[in-house]
Amino acid sequence: MIEPDGWDTPAALPAHAIEVGGDATARPTRNSVGGWPFLDEGQEWPECFCGQRMVLFFQLDIPSDLEPFAGDHLLVFHCRAHNDASEPELSDGRLVSRYWDAPQLPYPRPFWRILLQREAALPTPEPEPSLRAAALTLRPFTDVPGGQGKGSQTFKVGGAPSWAQFPEHYTCACGAELVYVCQVPEGMEFAACPGQPEQPYSVGADTYNLFLGNEVYLLACPAHCDPAAVWPVNQN
């Protein structure tokens, strides 16, 4: 249905609110802030171009009602030392080839790595050292887009993005239209372990954030052309 002003009116969509548990979790769990990353065999823990291992901010299993990513394991890594906003680089109307490794000026490569893993059976031996590990709970809800088709502004997987600015759409280097999968609300803080170095430009001395605290909309390649074929849209 098209409204008179031209905005689509999307239907209600399945979604899951993501709730961060208060207690530090002491053992590997598939849905967590920090903790033990579950990676496919042969997938190394991502490193930033600066040589530091990236921080695992969160990971979760995408619920079975959220096609086309149902059953994938989503992991969001971001460098502690490099904190900036993402800037899409396009070529012929598509994100550039291997955009997950392409220069992100002024940096030689992105300072983040977002992965969709399909065979992530085992946790790494060591947990993420920087962030306080916490279990995530996913609670199903129906995201009913309101004005201009925007979904609820919350930490969630599925549903519709709440777009702080105009909607953004991208075509993967492989030709597929990226599909929204997960949203991290603006200003979300992740609690650091005691004694960890401060993150530049973060709000709190003892918390880290993603992409300068911008709202993050993760758009991923439905063709799964690469485990890292995910683009983090930043808005505020």
Ligand SMILES: [Zn+2]
């Ligand atoms: Zn770095």
Ligand SMILES: [Zn+2]
């Ligand atoms: Zn692709």
